[in-house]
Amino acid sequence: MTLTHFVTKNAFRNKRRSLLTVGSITFSLLLLTLMMTIWRSFYLDKGSEDSAQRLMTRHKVSLANFLPEFYRQRIRSIPGVTHVVPITWFGGKYKDDKAENFFAQFGTDPTEFFKVYTDYKIPPEQAAAWQHDRAGAIVDEHMAKKYGWKVGDKITLKGTIFPMNLELTIRGIYNPPTSTDTLYFDAKYVEESVRWFRGSAGLFASLADSPQSVGRVATTIDDAFRNSPQPTKTESEKAFLLGFISMLGNVKAFILFICGAVVFAILLVSANTMAMSIRERTREVAVLKTLGFPRKTILALFIGEGVTLALVGGLIGSLGATGLVGLVAKGGGFFAGLSVTPGTMGVALLVAGLVGFLSSFAPSYTASRLNIVEGLRHIG
Template identity: 30%
Template sequence: MSYLTLIFDQLRAHKGRSALLLLTVLIAFFVFGMLGTLYFSMNSGSDEVASMRLIMTNQAGMTTPLPMAYRQKIQAIAGVKEVGYATWLGSYYQDRRQAVLTFAVEPATWLRQHPDMALSEEDAARFLRQKNGLLVSEALARKFNWKVGDSIPLGSILYEPPAGEPSWRYQVSGIYVSKDSGGGRNYMITHYDYLNENRQFWRDTTGAFMVTAQPGVKIDELGSRIDAYFAQSEARTLSATDRAFHMDFFAQFGDILFLIKCVVGSAFASLLLIVSSTAALTIRQRTRDLAVLKVVGFHRRQIMALVLGEILLLTFAGGLLGLGGAALFNAALTGAIPEYLPDIVMPWPVVLQSLLIMMLLGLVAACLPVLLALRTRPVQAFSIEN
């Protein structure tokens, strides 16, 4: 009779308890799979690119534009390699409740500053040619069933459409896929000139400048120099790295990363207590079975292997099922609302962290049950049973 057979026999002997324990572990890793993926997405990405790019906005806030004349002044500051710009359009498709993140940009500069956007040369060239062209993420195109060449009407909560038009008309020039390790943000970009020529207010302004630093230039120091340059201007600036900018944006809703850590930590602390106490109770109820195994010749290491194997089997089975469920849930959720969520399902770092947690959880939770099993004496066990 193999160890695995003995382990399965013991689990089947307490089917209800084993099933509940498996479900508890499954739920814990399901939650970890969802929150861990979100944490990874918020706290990762293309460091090589983001660390060399500044996002510069008005000190008064993101909704207050900056003069386009700032571009040449920024370009003249030592250490600046290239300056791009972007304006949020406040776009929606068909219904105001169906917002789609869209930016009006200088096309060529944006593509150079965002090498994580993977698209064909044909799509890139078409986008550069078409003044009302639109580059769409693959997830958004899949949700709305858009194809290259489609004419897309978009509304805006900020800008009235061109005179005589019911909506802003765009042509899908291409579809891109993000190579960002943190999951590509699903958005669209169009030409700034098309917006600027047809909007009724805020002409020749932009919501933000994207500044790329020259090699060897410290990006934080460059941001400080830029802000100091415009400190006496009517429109003061606030510069931050790409990563810091997005973290500050999420911070408006509270310290999300800290909350995720708290929830995950509490879940696994509770899980450890549940698994350890339940396994210990099971061992105490199987005192006679363990005594029989010792009588027929099982050594201490073999007893320890049986108890440890049972706990690790439950931990890994529940953990893997939970991760699988989280991956399916993430895929369904990002597919349903790609305009709000990054295009990420289950990153490998989260999977590797989960496997390590499963191993540590199983080993720590097994300490008390293994100790109780090793201390079982056949004579005492049979006398208690009798």
């Protein structure tokens, strides 16, 4: 036997209580790992290299305002910009209003699209087929699997913003770095049918020549249209996507609040368990001290118990979160590409260990200072 073995045996001596404690820590750490993963994905991930070079230019007032099509040429002429494509939200209805049939649909320019979205992979013959069919569309791999689509299939999107229906033929299936659940079609299809949309675009996606020039290019684009009737707001693709998240409210504060509440709750649960566990073993502490166990060892033994329970809960929780995030990410959409990194797991385990330490320190310290004679008299 070793002292570690002794700690482990004591940590799980009361199986029901240990399981309930580990269970509550597991659930809390699962939630914490999920929140940290979302935080990392939203605010820390830089995305792919190509994504870091992409800029999104929209109307300064609102995404709902269109920009003139000629802005594309002006943006293209700005030093540091290599390619520009229009991106327009169609917002059509596929089959019905059910959530599972909702996906993003954008009108764009098929001839230049893959020059801006260089990290989207598609067989060249499929890209060419799309470029030669005004009623053609491309869909991402995850979406094609989800709806059982294959090249050549026809789908109809009923217009809700634009007074028209799109009769599209799937010409290609592309593979983005992370699933986007997005359909792209030729924007000219809409322009030809909807008179008021002609010469307009929802926004422009452009590719800078290097990640370093992104900031300068964004400023130059916005400066170019500052005094025009349609001023622009240009930002990196990541910042643009974060703009959607901020529409939900103060997501950062929300995540921080949940994380704080979770940690505080498990701290209380764990502290209560450890206090109960140590108090009911007051006599055993006195016996250990009688056998010659010094204060430091007693302190380490009990803190070890708290940390062991918390780490077991933390490990199960973060592994559970890994599985859950995998499932959510498989569903695609906003959470596509989400994954629990070893770093996030490490932080979750560190939090668990810290919770174990903090929750057990006070009762362990009291136990280590126990007067042997009083401890031996303890009944309980």
